[in-house]
Amino acid sequence: MKQYQIPLSKPDLTSSDLDEITACFKSSWISSKSVWVDKFEKAFAKSISHTKYAVAVNSGTSALFLALKSLGIGPGDEVIIPAYTMIATINAITWIGATPILVDCTSKENWNINPEQIINKVTKKTKAIIPVHIYGFPCNMDAILNIAKKHKLYVVEDAAEAMGSIYNNQYVGSFGDLSCFSLYSNKIITTGNGGIITTNNNKLYLLLRKLRFFDYGIESHFTHRIIGFNLVLSGLQASLGYSQTKRFSELINKRRLINNWYHKYLKYSHIRFLQPLPKTNPSYWFPAIILKSSLHIKKVQLSLEKNKIETRVFFRPIHKQPVYQKMFMGQMFPYAEYFWKHGLLLPSFYSLKEEDVKHIAAIINASLK
Structure with a gap:
Protein backbone atom coordinates (compact mmCIF):
# COMPACT_ATOMS: atom_id res chain seq x y z
CA MET A 1 0.00 0.00 0.00
CA LYS A 2 1.29 3.43 -0.94
CA GLN A 3 2.30 5.82 1.82
CA TYR A 4 1.01 9.38 1.42
CA GLN A 5 2.08 12.49 3.25
CA ILE A 6 -1.55 13.61 2.98
CA PRO A 7 -3.92 10.64 2.65
CA LEU A 8 -7.47 10.94 1.38
CA SER A 9 -8.77 10.13 4.84
CA LYS A 10 -7.74 8.91 8.26
CA PRO A 11 -9.74 8.42 11.44
CA ASP A 12 -9.43 10.78 14.37
CA LEU A 13 -8.50 8.58 17.32
CA THR A 14 -7.99 10.20 20.71
CA SER A 15 -6.91 9.25 24.21
CA SER A 16 -10.58 9.43 25.20
CA ASP A 17 -11.35 6.79 22.58
CA LEU A 18 -8.61 4.59 24.00
CA ASP A 19 -9.94 5.09 27.54
CA GLU A 20 -13.41 3.91 26.45
CA ILE A 21 -12.01 0.90 24.58
CA THR A 22 -9.85 0.05 27.57
CA ALA A 23 -12.84 0.22 29.90
CA CYS A 24 -14.70 -2.19 27.63
CA PHE A 25 -11.67 -4.46 27.43
CA LYS A 26 -11.20 -4.56 31.17
CA SER A 27 -14.89 -5.35 31.70
CA SER A 28 -14.41 -8.50 29.56
CA TRP A 29 -17.71 -7.66 27.81
CA ILE A 30 -16.16 -7.35 24.36
CA SER A 31 -18.74 -9.29 22.29
CA SER A 32 -21.93 -8.07 20.66
CA LYS A 33 -23.70 -8.70 24.00
CA SER A 34 -21.67 -5.90 25.57
CA VAL A 35 -23.39 -2.99 27.27
CA TRP A 36 -21.29 -0.72 25.02
CA VAL A 37 -23.33 -1.80 22.00
CA ASP A 38 -26.50 -0.60 23.68
CA LYS A 39 -24.82 2.63 24.83
CA PHE A 40 -23.53 3.33 21.34
CA GLU A 41 -26.89 2.66 19.67
CA LYS A 42 -28.71 5.00 22.04
CA ALA A 43 -26.09 7.73 21.64
CA PHE A 44 -26.15 7.45 17.84
CA ALA A 45 -29.95 7.61 17.70
CA LYS A 46 -30.03 10.62 20.00
CA SER A 47 -27.19 12.76 18.66
CA ILE A 48 -26.67 11.73 15.01
CA SER A 49 -29.74 10.20 13.34
CA HIS A 50 -32.26 11.88 15.71
CA THR A 51 -34.48 8.81 15.67
CA LYS A 52 -36.04 6.65 18.36
CA TYR A 53 -33.96 3.57 17.62
CA ALA A 54 -30.65 2.38 16.17
CA VAL A 55 -29.37 -1.15 15.52
CA ALA A 56 -25.60 -1.62 15.15
CA VAL A 57 -24.25 -4.18 12.67
CA ASN A 58 -20.91 -5.15 11.13
CA SER A 59 -21.04 -2.95 7.99
CA GLY A 60 -23.08 -0.44 6.05
CA THR A 61 -23.75 -3.12 3.45
CA SER A 62 -25.13 -5.45 6.13
CA ALA A 63 -27.30 -2.58 7.31
CA LEU A 64 -28.85 -2.25 3.85
CA PHE A 65 -29.29 -6.02 3.55
CA LEU A 66 -31.02 -6.36 6.91
CA ALA A 67 -33.16 -3.28 6.29
CA LEU A 68 -34.54 -4.80 3.09
CA LYS A 69 -34.89 -8.19 4.74
CA SER A 70 -36.89 -6.74 7.62
CA LEU A 71 -39.33 -5.19 5.14
CA GLY A 72 -40.03 -8.59 3.59
CA ILE A 73 -38.47 -7.68 0.24
CA GLY A 74 -37.20 -10.59 -1.83
CA PRO A 75 -37.45 -12.46 -5.16
CA GLY A 76 -39.99 -10.96 -7.54
CA ASP A 77 -39.78 -7.51 -5.93
CA GLU A 78 -38.17 -4.42 -7.44
CA VAL A 79 -36.15 -1.78 -5.60
CA ILE A 80 -35.36 1.58 -7.19
CA ILE A 81 -31.84 2.95 -6.66
CA PRO A 82 -29.59 5.53 -8.31
CA ALA A 83 -27.34 4.44 -11.16
CA TYR A 84 -24.69 6.62 -9.55
CA THR A 85 -23.82 5.06 -6.21
CA MET A 86 -21.25 2.89 -4.48
CA ILE A 87 -21.68 -0.81 -5.29
CA ALA A 88 -22.85 -1.75 -1.77
CA THR A 89 -26.29 -0.30 -2.52
CA ILE A 90 -27.04 -2.73 -5.32
CA ASN A 91 -25.23 -5.67 -3.71
CA ALA A 92 -27.68 -5.61 -0.81
CA ILE A 93 -30.56 -5.92 -3.26
CA THR A 94 -29.06 -8.80 -5.21
CA TRP A 95 -28.27 -10.63 -1.96
CA ILE A 96 -31.95 -10.75 -1.03
CA GLY A 97 -32.91 -11.86 -4.54
CA ALA A 98 -34.81 -8.71 -5.50
CA THR A 99 -34.42 -6.82 -8.78
CA PRO A 100 -32.58 -3.46 -8.80
CA ILE A 101 -34.03 -0.73 -11.01
CA LEU A 102 -31.68 2.12 -11.89
CA VAL A 103 -32.48 5.82 -12.15
CA ASP A 104 -30.08 8.51 -13.40
CA CYS A 105 -28.79 11.54 -11.52
CA THR A 106 -30.95 14.67 -11.59
CA SER A 107 -28.63 16.77 -13.78
CA LYS A 108 -25.02 17.89 -14.20
CA GLU A 109 -25.72 20.12 -11.20
CA ASN A 110 -27.07 17.38 -8.93
CA TRP A 111 -25.56 13.90 -8.62
CA ASN A 112 -28.43 12.55 -6.54
CA ILE A 113 -31.30 10.42 -7.86
CA ASN A 114 -33.85 12.16 -10.11
CA PRO A 115 -37.32 12.02 -8.50
CA GLU A 116 -39.08 12.64 -11.83
CA GLN A 117 -37.46 9.55 -13.30
CA ILE A 118 -38.36 7.50 -10.22
CA ILE A 119 -42.03 7.98 -11.12
CA ASN A 120 -41.42 6.46 -14.55
CA LYS A 121 -39.74 3.38 -13.03
CA VAL A 122 -42.48 2.44 -10.54
CA THR A 123 -44.33 -0.79 -11.43
CA LYS A 124 -46.64 -3.21 -9.64
CA LYS A 125 -43.50 -5.05 -8.51
CA THR A 126 -41.84 -2.01 -6.92
CA LYS A 127 -41.53 -2.30 -3.15
CA ALA A 128 -38.99 0.31 -2.12
CA ILE A 129 -36.87 3.31 -3.06
CA ILE A 130 -33.31 3.70 -1.78
CA PRO A 131 -32.24 7.34 -2.08
CA VAL A 132 -28.47 7.67 -1.63
CA HIS A 133 -27.20 10.96 -0.23
CA ILE A 134 -24.09 11.06 -2.41
CA TYR A 135 -20.99 12.52 -0.72
CA GLY A 136 -23.24 13.80 2.06
CA PHE A 137 -25.49 15.96 -0.16
CA PRO A 138 -29.14 15.35 0.83
CA CYS A 139 -31.51 14.07 -1.84
CA ASN A 140 -34.82 15.78 -2.62
CA MET A 141 -36.61 13.94 0.16
CA ASP A 142 -39.92 15.80 -0.15
CA ALA A 143 -40.35 14.61 -3.73
CA ILE A 144 -39.18 11.07 -2.93
CA LEU A 145 -41.44 10.72 0.10
CA ASN A 146 -44.41 11.98 -1.89
CA ILE A 147 -43.80 9.34 -4.57
CA ALA A 148 -43.43 6.65 -1.91
CA LYS A 149 -46.64 7.70 -0.18
CA LYS A 150 -48.62 7.78 -3.43
CA HIS A 151 -47.48 4.32 -4.50
CA LYS A 152 -47.27 2.79 -0.99
CA LEU A 153 -43.52 2.14 -1.18
CA TYR A 154 -40.93 1.82 1.54
CA VAL A 155 -38.10 4.34 1.73
CA VAL A 156 -34.70 3.11 2.90
CA GLU A 157 -32.18 5.93 3.10
CA ASP A 158 -28.60 5.08 2.22
CA ALA A 159 -26.95 7.65 4.44
CA ALA A 160 -23.53 5.97 4.46
CA GLU A 161 -21.82 9.27 3.60
CA ALA A 162 -24.29 11.65 5.20
CA MET A 163 -23.89 11.62 8.98
CA GLY A 164 -25.04 15.00 10.21
CA SER A 165 -26.42 16.20 6.87
CA ILE A 166 -29.55 18.31 7.20
CA TYR A 167 -32.53 18.59 4.84
CA ASN A 168 -35.15 21.24 5.58
CA ASN A 169 -34.21 21.41 9.28
CA GLN A 170 -34.36 17.63 9.68
CA TYR A 171 -31.44 15.25 9.95
CA VAL A 172 -30.73 12.80 7.15
CA GLY A 173 -31.34 9.28 8.42
CA SER A 174 -34.66 10.20 10.03
CA PHE A 175 -36.83 10.37 6.89
CA GLY A 176 -37.03 6.76 5.76
CA ASP A 177 -38.91 3.80 7.16
CA LEU A 178 -35.34 2.68 7.77
CA SER A 179 -32.00 4.42 7.21
CA CYS A 180 -28.52 2.95 6.93
CA PHE A 181 -25.16 4.41 7.88
CA SER A 182 -21.60 3.18 7.43
CA LEU A 183 -19.08 3.27 10.28
CA TYR A 184 -16.03 2.45 8.17
CA SER A 185 -12.76 4.14 9.09
CA ASN A 186 -13.17 6.94 6.54
CA LYS A 187 -16.54 8.06 7.91
CA ILE A 188 -17.02 11.05 10.21
CA ILE A 189 -17.26 8.77 13.22
CA THR A 190 -16.01 5.22 13.01
CA THR A 191 -15.94 1.80 14.65
CA GLY A 192 -13.18 0.64 12.29
CA ASN A 193 -15.67 -1.40 10.31
CA GLY A 194 -19.37 -1.31 11.01
CA GLY A 195 -22.79 -0.01 10.14
CA ILE A 196 -25.98 1.06 11.85
CA ILE A 197 -29.69 1.05 10.97
CA THR A 198 -31.97 3.78 12.31
CA THR A 199 -35.75 3.95 12.53
CA ASN A 200 -38.71 5.35 14.42
CA ASN A 201 -40.66 2.10 13.98
CA ASN A 202 -40.60 -0.09 17.09
CA LYS A 203 -41.77 -3.21 15.24
CA LEU A 204 -38.96 -2.97 12.70
CA TYR A 205 -36.46 -2.19 15.45
CA LEU A 206 -37.31 -5.36 17.36
CA LEU A 207 -37.26 -7.48 14.18
CA LEU A 208 -33.84 -6.11 13.17
CA ARG A 209 -32.41 -7.02 16.57
CA LYS A 210 -33.51 -10.60 15.94
CA LEU A 211 -32.29 -10.72 12.35
CA ARG A 212 -28.79 -9.46 13.09
CA PHE A 213 -27.93 -12.33 15.46
CA PHE A 214 -29.69 -15.64 14.77
CA ASP A 215 -32.94 -14.73 16.56
CA TYR A 216 -31.74 -16.20 19.83
CA GLY A 217 -34.78 -16.88 22.01
CA ILE A 218 -35.43 -14.91 25.18
CA GLU A 219 -37.01 -17.82 27.09
CA SER A 220 -34.97 -20.55 25.41
CA HIS A 221 -31.63 -19.44 24.00
CA PHE A 222 -31.40 -22.05 21.22
CA THR A 223 -34.99 -21.74 20.03
CA HIS A 224 -35.11 -19.84 16.71
CA ARG A 225 -38.38 -18.77 15.08
CA ILE A 226 -36.98 -16.93 12.08
CA ILE A 227 -33.81 -17.21 9.99
CA GLY A 228 -31.32 -14.79 11.48
CA PHE A 229 -27.75 -13.93 10.61
CA ASN A 230 -24.45 -13.19 12.31
CA LEU A 231 -23.94 -9.55 11.35
CA VAL A 232 -23.22 -8.01 14.72
CA LEU A 233 -20.93 -5.25 15.94
CA SER A 234 -18.59 -6.17 18.79
CA GLY A 235 -18.44 -4.39 22.13
CA LEU A 236 -14.89 -3.22 21.45
CA GLN A 237 -15.97 -1.62 18.18
CA ALA A 238 -19.04 -0.10 19.81
CA SER A 239 -16.95 1.41 22.61
CA LEU A 240 -14.97 3.35 20.01
CA GLY A 241 -18.16 4.50 18.31
CA TYR A 242 -19.72 5.50 21.62
CA SER A 243 -16.68 7.60 22.48
CA GLN A 244 -16.75 9.33 19.11
CA THR A 245 -20.45 10.24 19.33
CA LYS A 246 -19.53 12.52 22.22
CA ARG A 247 -17.58 14.82 19.89
Missing part, protein backbone atom coordinates in the same frame (compact mmCIF):
# COMPACT_ATOMS: atom_id res chain seq x y z
CA PHE A 248 -19.63 14.40 16.74
CA SER A 249 -20.44 18.12 16.47
CA GLU A 250 -16.74 18.93 16.53
CA LEU A 251 -15.98 16.32 13.85
CA ILE A 252 -18.76 17.35 11.46
CA ASN A 253 -17.99 21.05 11.86
CA LYS A 254 -14.37 20.40 10.88
CA ARG A 255 -15.50 18.64 7.67
CA ARG A 256 -17.56 21.67 6.74
CA LEU A 257 -14.69 24.01 7.55
CA ILE A 258 -12.31 21.99 5.35
CA ASN A 259 -14.79 22.20 2.49
CA ASN A 260 -14.87 25.98 2.91
CA TRP A 261 -11.08 26.08 2.74
CA TYR A 262 -11.11 24.29 -0.62
CA HIS A 263 -13.64 26.80 -1.91
CA LYS A 264 -11.38 29.60 -0.71
CA TYR A 265 -8.17 28.39 -2.39
CA LEU A 266 -9.32 26.57 -5.55
CA LYS A 267 -9.84 29.39 -8.01
CA TYR A 268 -9.02 27.98 -11.44
CA SER A 269 -11.73 28.12 -14.11
CA HIS A 270 -11.48 24.42 -14.93
CA ILE A 271 -12.79 23.52 -11.44
CA ARG A 272 -16.30 23.74 -10.08
CA PHE A 273 -18.18 22.64 -6.97
CA LEU A 274 -21.79 21.51 -6.95
CA GLN A 275 -24.21 23.60 -4.93
CA PRO A 276 -26.42 21.76 -2.44
CA LEU A 277 -30.20 21.97 -2.60
CA PRO A 278 -31.82 24.95 -0.88
CA LYS A 279 -32.47 24.46 2.84
CA THR A 280 -29.85 21.73 3.11
CA ASN A 281 -26.52 21.50 4.90
CA PRO A 282 -24.37 18.61 3.62
CA SER A 283 -21.84 16.74 5.71
CA TYR A 284 -19.23 17.29 2.96
CA TRP A 285 -17.91 13.79 3.63
CA PHE A 286 -15.25 14.48 1.01
CA PRO A 287 -14.75 17.73 -0.91
CA ALA A 288 -15.74 16.78 -4.46
CA ILE A 289 -14.63 18.80 -7.45
CA ILE A 290 -15.83 18.62 -11.03
CA LEU A 291 -13.27 19.17 -13.81
CA LYS A 292 -13.86 19.85 -17.48
CA SER A 293 -12.46 16.56 -18.76
CA SER A 294 -10.82 13.28 -17.81
CA LEU A 295 -7.55 14.79 -19.09
CA HIS A 296 -7.76 17.47 -16.42
CA ILE A 297 -8.41 14.81 -13.78
CA LYS A 298 -5.28 12.92 -14.86
CA LYS A 299 -3.20 16.09 -14.72
CA VAL A 300 -4.42 16.90 -11.22
CA GLN A 301 -4.01 13.36 -9.92
CA LEU A 302 -0.52 13.02 -11.34
CA SER A 303 0.59 16.33 -9.83
CA LEU A 304 -0.82 15.46 -6.42
CA GLU A 305 0.59 11.92 -6.59
CA LYS A 306 4.07 13.35 -7.18
CA ASN A 307 3.62 15.33 -4.00
CA LYS A 308 2.42 12.25 -2.10
CA ILE A 309 -1.16 13.48 -1.81
CA GLU A 310 -3.94 10.92 -2.25
CA THR A 311 -7.10 11.51 -4.27
CA ARG A 312 -9.86 9.29 -5.67
CA VAL A 313 -12.01 9.49 -8.78
CA PHE A 314 -15.79 9.39 -8.44
CA PHE A 315 -17.82 6.17 -8.31
CA ARG A 316 -18.10 4.04 -11.43
CA PRO A 317 -21.85 3.92 -12.25
CA ILE A 318 -23.62 0.66 -11.52
CA HIS A 319 -24.42 -0.10 -15.17
CA LYS A 320 -20.71 0.23 -15.96
CA GLN A 321 -19.57 -2.16 -13.24
CA PRO A 322 -18.23 -5.36 -14.89
CA VAL A 323 -20.23 -7.54 -12.52
CA TYR A 324 -23.52 -5.82 -13.44
CA GLN A 325 -23.02 -4.78 -17.08
CA LYS A 326 -25.07 -7.65 -18.52
CA MET A 327 -27.99 -6.88 -16.20
CA PHE A 328 -28.25 -3.34 -17.55
CA MET A 329 -27.15 -3.92 -21.13
CA GLY A 330 -28.41 -1.17 -23.41
CA GLN A 331 -29.54 1.14 -20.59
CA MET A 332 -28.16 4.68 -20.64
CA PHE A 333 -27.53 6.96 -17.67
CA PRO A 334 -25.66 9.95 -19.11
CA TYR A 335 -25.47 12.08 -15.96
CA ALA A 336 -24.07 9.17 -13.93
CA GLU A 337 -21.40 8.69 -16.57
CA TYR A 338 -20.70 12.42 -16.61
CA PHE A 339 -19.86 12.50 -12.90
CA TRP A 340 -17.79 9.33 -13.16
CA LYS A 341 -15.64 10.92 -15.89
CA HIS A 342 -15.37 14.41 -14.42
CA GLY A 343 -15.21 14.09 -10.64
CA LEU A 344 -12.39 13.90 -8.11
CA LEU A 345 -12.47 13.52 -4.31
CA LEU A 346 -9.95 15.49 -2.25
CA PRO A 347 -8.50 14.81 1.21
CA SER A 348 -10.59 15.57 4.28
CA PHE A 349 -10.07 14.45 7.87
CA TYR A 350 -10.08 16.03 11.31
CA SER A 351 -6.36 16.74 11.64
CA LEU A 352 -6.07 18.31 8.17
CA LYS A 353 -4.91 21.93 8.51
CA GLU A 354 -5.71 25.02 6.47
CA GLU A 355 -2.09 25.19 5.31
CA ASP A 356 -2.44 21.61 4.01
CA VAL A 357 -5.52 22.55 1.98
CA LYS A 358 -3.77 25.66 0.70
CA HIS A 359 -0.83 23.47 -0.40
CA ILE A 360 -3.16 20.97 -2.15
CA ALA A 361 -5.03 23.77 -3.89
CA ALA A 362 -1.82 25.41 -5.09
CA ILE A 363 -0.72 22.15 -6.72
CA ILE A 364 -4.11 21.69 -8.39
CA ASN A 365 -4.21 25.26 -9.65
CA ALA A 366 -0.66 25.01 -11.06
CA SER A 367 -1.42 21.71 -12.81
CA LEU A 368 -4.32 23.29 -14.72
CA LYS A 369 -2.52 26.37 -16.03
